[in-house]
Amino acid sequence: MEQSIEKIGPTIGQSLLENPKMSMRNVDVFYGDKQAIYDVNLDIGKNEVLSMIGPSGCGKSTFLRCLNRMNDTIEGCKVTGSFDLEGKNIYHPKMDVVPLRARVGMVFQKPNPFPKTIYDNVAYGPKIHGLVESKTDLDEIVESSLQKAGLWDEVKDRLDQQGTGLSGGQQQRLCIARTIAISPEVILMDEPCSALDPIATSKIENLITELSENYTIAIVTHSMQQAARVSDRTAYFHLGKLVEVNDTQHLFTNPDHELTEAYITGRFG
Amino acid sequence: MSTIEIDIEKSNESNCTNESEMKKVNTIELVNKNLKKRYRAERRFKAYGLVSICFALLCLVVLFTDIISKGHGAFFQTYIQLELNLDEDVLEVNDIQNMKQLASANYQGVIRQSLRTLFPDAKKRHDKRKLYALVSSGASYQLADQIKAQPALVGTTISVFVLADDDVDTWFKSLDDAKPFIGRMSEKQLVWLESLKKSGSLHKKFNTTFFNNGDSREPELAGIKGAMIGSLFTILVTFLLSFTVGISTAIYLEEYAPKNLFTDFIEVNINNLAAVPSIIFGLLGLAIFIGMFGMQRSIPLLGGVVLSLMTLPTIIISSRAAIKAVPPSIRQAALGMGASKMQVILHHVLPLAMPGMLTGTIIGLAQALGETAPLLMIGMVAFVVDVPGALTDPSTALPVQIFLWADSPERAFVERTSAAIMVLLAFLISMNTVAVFLRKRLERRW
Amino acid sequence: MKKVLIFSLFIASALSAQFASAGRSNINIVGSSTVYPFSTVVAERFGRSTDFKTPKVESTGSGGGMKLFCQGVGVQHPDITNASRRIKKSEYDLCHNNGVNEIIEVLIGYDGIVIANSRKATRMKLTRKDIFLALAARVPNPNGTETLVDNPYKTWQDVNSALPNTAIEVLGPPPTSGTRDAFAELALEGGCKKVSWIKAMKKKDKKAYKALCHTVREDGPFIEAGENDNLIVQKLNANKNALGIFGFSFLDQNIDQVQASIVDGNEPTFETIAEGSYPVSRPLYFYVKKAHVGVVPGIAEYLAEFTRESTWGDEGYLTEKGMIPLDAAKRAETSSDVKKMRNLEL
Structure with a gap:
């Protein structure tokens, strides 16, 4: 199967939407001289779950990190193109990255709770963004975030214990609780279950489905089955190009592009 | 390898199925043959390590034995028990409520009278002087303190432990040696001392003077309190300055500094400064702080500033290492939450890097505590008797005190030098222990 | 920010403290x-x-x-x-x-400077000329011509046949010490000008005279033992052939371990130094x-x-x-x- 970039044509399928939450046009990303993302055009809709799949090194994590400007912290990373969050360009020089990240939250591949108490982990965001006036308000936010993340019952009587003392799955849910405590509009998830066991994974997948009622979610995943389970639309990346974006059911049962088909049938991985 | 090739060739002539078996057998034989050599080499390596550790421990034991054996005597001081008749006429005191009179009373006369009563054979002026020389010149001041606290004692006869002269002290402590110390003492003095010893009037008591007094030219009155307070003040200033500046610099270099030639230049200079001989910092202090800023010589404030210059590279280098060791995942998580760069550093990086920073700081401070050369250039190597009360009072430091006493001719200073070394070593060991303890404890907590 | 403020406060107080001085x-x-x-x-x-x-x-x-x-x-x-x-x-x-x-x-x-050795060794009787010949960098040629050579003497007996046949080994103060200056002026120069033609040189070429009479040899027999007199006394006890140069007060305190050499017939005591008969003393x-x-x-x-x-x-x-x-x-x-x-x- 020829895998050169030139042979991949324009994006097939439903990559653009009406009234998208986030809108990306002509995105190129370079690491130094090496180009990682080639001319990607993609929309993410309100309250939808968009999953991004593709073989290793195809650029999906890189693309995801552009959405909350986490690539700013990487030396030598250059991002061109337009990124709009509800019409506003997030890469505008005058755009402050701090409130952007309050609106677009991120959950990472390896759970990384702060080495603080569970309470302090969840309370950190609201505190630094000044979202609460009193301690009772803070308690409320902590409790509701942990409940929404499905962790409250397990930790409600040990909120003063270290967050790092929880199991892997609990830690990831703690990270999710921490992210939603500041009520972002978009949640980015970079392979959130790859470090977890199947039971924890299924808990988190249920959580994603619940959260999608109130948040827009973009999730990068290595597991096609996971993408099939949780997402509304799926985007397939290959060697830095966006090959196909379609309704999940459609993409997995009847893909439009031959590369997509080759990937999901396992001819390469 | 060649054995295998030869065998393979040979086996080519024979059955093919034997080939692989042949190969396997030869490899195992080789492995077994070399096994003994490998284990022998490992045992030898372990033995070298053990010998080195034992040798190092032996050297430590020798060092401590030498210092302790020379110094432990200094913690006891010889006193002469005398019956003192606190006669008002001799003391020249007529009003025991008058503090001024009590302070300047003739205590020396009372002590001398008691000595004359004990040894009436000292008649000539020369002999009397020799008799009085058995008692320390500071004994009258100690007696004055006693009487000022209890003025009612005037007029009575009391038994007092009077501080003996350093020659008497050295002689008394050397009685068990092959040749007891005589020094400059005359025959008559030795006769008197023997008589005092026989009557049980010579006592060794715990040397509180060593811990309560500042420096003195008389060994029996010399103490390390002045030096200890001086060291304490100096280290305090060093800590405040070098800790704040060092940590800020490390944060700047690690988090904010752009990767250009100027930053490289700063880094190279800091690394080099860590290796600069400490006396250069003393010269720097002399030229800039004393010469340009006009600061006073010999004060702990100046000493602290100079020593902090010396400690800064150590703290910066260890703090940078501690900051680098903070896992990037924590930074990413904090950034992803919308924390600004400053908040990431203050809320997350600093607390996690603190154990490493503290360890580096304590090690740097322990090193500064023992430094003498830079203090030499700024005038802290001086004879200072008064215990410093403020950062701007002249003072010395503990290692400097040791250096000065090592130079003194009186024999009694030899044991005091070793005792002061013991105190300094105790400080250094405890500081380093605190560093290790803190690091272990903070690591677990964070 | 906080740290910058604290730091600048500290500098301000430090600078103000020196005005307080x-x-x-x-x-x-x-x-x-x-x-x-x-x-x-x-x-x-x-x-x-x-x-x-x-x-x-x-x-x-x-x-x-x-x-x-x-x-x-x-x-x-x-x-x-x-x-x-x-x-x-x-x-x-x-x-x-x-x-x-x-x-x-x-x-x-006054203070006397003594050249002493351990009590375990025999006491030395020296003249200032002996000291000069033993310790100067350049000495008059032994063959009698009025020229200078680098100091060839290795033992005290080479310098003066009445002295013992032991290697010249003298521990003395470094050039920064006033004791060294005084020793050079009193002992070395004192012995130096005993040679008549050198004394005549003083009027002709003062600089050369000073260089000759004050420069101590650096080829081994003179060892700079630092300012710590306690250390010199310890070394003399360990090495019976060595001599040490230090002040009279140190001799006094260690009279049980060291003994001063007799210089020009005079033993250093209170009396001889005070009246000036012991030649190596300074005000x-x-x-x-x-x-x-x-x-x-x-x-x-x-x-x-x-x-x-x-x-x-x-x-x-x-x-x-x-x-x-x-x-x-x-x-x-x-x-x-x-x-x-x-x-x-x-």
Whole structure:
């Protein structure tokens, strides 16, 4: 199967939407001289779950990190193109990255709770963004975030214990609780279950489905089955190009592009 | 390898199925043959390590034995028990409520009278002087303190432990040696001392003077309190300055500094400064702080500033290492939450890097505590008797005190030098222990 | 931000503290390491018996002390400098150039320099000429011609056949020490000018004369043993063939371990040094800035304490420490000069 970039044509399928939450046009990303993302055009809709799949090194994590400007912290990373969050360009020089990240939250591949108490982990965001006036308000936010993340019952009587003392799955849910405590509009998830066991994974997948009622979610995943389970639309990346974006059911049962088909049938991985 | 090739060739002539078996057998034989050599080499390596550790421990034991054996005597001081008749006429005191009179009373006369009563054979002026020389010149001041606290004692006869002269002290402590110390003492003095010893009037008591007094030219009155307070003040200033500046610099270099030639230049200079001989910092202090800023010589404030210059590279280098060791995942998580760069550093990086920073700081401070050369250039190597009360009072430091006493001719200073070394070593060991303890404890907590 | 504020506060307070030092309340004394033991004793007694703070005494060496002393007038400069030799004209000029115009010179006593060895060895009887021939870098050619050669002598017997056949090994002070200067001037030069043609050289070429008579050999037999006299005494005990050069006060304190060599027929004792028959002795001084009297409290009282009979007299406590006292007439003369604060004129 020829895998050169030139042979991949324009994006097939439903990559653009009406009234998208986030809108990306002509995105190129370079690491130094090496180009990682080639001319990607993609929309993410309100309250939808968009999953991004593709073989290793195809650029999906890189693309995801552009959405909350986490690539700013990487030396030598250059991002061109337009990124709009509800019409506003997030890469505008005058755009402050701090409130952007309050609106677009991120959950990472390896759970990384702060080495603080569970309470302090969840309370950190609201505190630094000044979202609460009193301690009772803070308690409320902590409790509701942990409940929404499905962790409250397990930790409600040990909120003063270290967050790092929880199991892997609990830690990831703690990270999710921490992210939603500041009520972002978009949640980015970079392979959130790859470090977890199947039971924890299924808990988190249920959580994603619940959260999608109130948040827009973009999730990068290595597991096609996971993408099939949780997402509304799926985007397939290959060697830095966006090959196909379609309704999940459609993409997995009847893909439009031959590369997509080759990937999901396992001819390469 | 060649054995295998030869065998393979040979086996080519024979059955093919034997080939692989042949190969396997030869490899195992080789492995077994070399096994003994490998284990022998490992045992030898372990033995070298053990010998080195034992040798190092032996050297430590020798060092401590030498210092302790020379110094432990200094913690006891010889006193002469005398019956003192606190006669008002001799003391020249007529009003025991008058503090001024009590302070300047003739205590020396009372002590001398008691000595004359004990040894009436000292008649000539020369002999009397020799008799009085058995008692320390500071004994009258100690007696004055006693009487000022209890003025009612005037007029009575009391038994007092009077501080003996350093020659008497050295002689008394050397009685068990092959040749007891005589020094400059005359025959008559030795006769008197023997008589005092026989009557049980010579006592060794715990040397509180060593811990309560500042420096003195008389060994029996010399103490390390002045030096200890001086060291304490100096280290305090060093800590405040070098800790704040060092940590800020490390944060700047690690988090904010752009990767250009100027930053490289700063880094190279800091690394080099860590290796600069400490006396250069003393010269720097002399030229800039004393010469340009006009600061006073010999004060702990100046000493602290100079020593902090010396400690800064150590703290910066260890703090940078501690900051680098903070896992990037924590930074990413904090950034992803919308924390600004400053908040990431203050809320997350600093607390996690603190154990490493503290360890580096304590090690740097322990090193500064023992430094003498830079203090030499700024005038802290001086004879200072008064215990410093403020950062701007002249003072010395503990290692400097040791250096000065090592130079003194009186024999009694030899044991005091070793005792002061013991105190300094105790400080250094405890500081380093605190560093290790803190690091272990903070690591677990964070 | 917080840290920057705290730091700048600290710098501000540090700088302001040094302005606070404008009123110094204790006397600052610098100078000779030989006079240091005597100066410190007086300082301590002075502090104990009066309400003034105990003076701070630094041992910087005579030369170093003079440099600091002559930097100028003001509380950041020392008040008094000790010296184991008289102030040089160059130093006097330096003082005057920097505004130190009124200096009070106080002669306090004498100190002898001894060349001693362990009591376990035999006592040496040396002349100053022996010392010169043994220790100088260049010596007169042994063949009798009036030329100089690098010092070829290896044993004391080479220098003088009456001396024992042991290797020349002398532990002495480094070039920064006033004791070394004094030793060079008194012992080496004293022996040097015994050679008549060298003495004649003094008038013709003073520089060469000085270089010849003051330069100590560096090829091994003379070992610089630092300023720590305790260490020298220890080394002499360990090596019976070695000799050590140090002050008389040290000999006095260690008389049970070391013995002084007889120089030019004279043993160093109180009496011989005081009357001048022991040739290797030098006067001890200290110099006071008149401008500081009254500004820094206690200077006049310190001078009074130092010049008391009970301090520097024949039975004073300085004598017990090993200083050789001036004779009574000299003491009276110096004492009255000090009271009048007579200005030094060179």
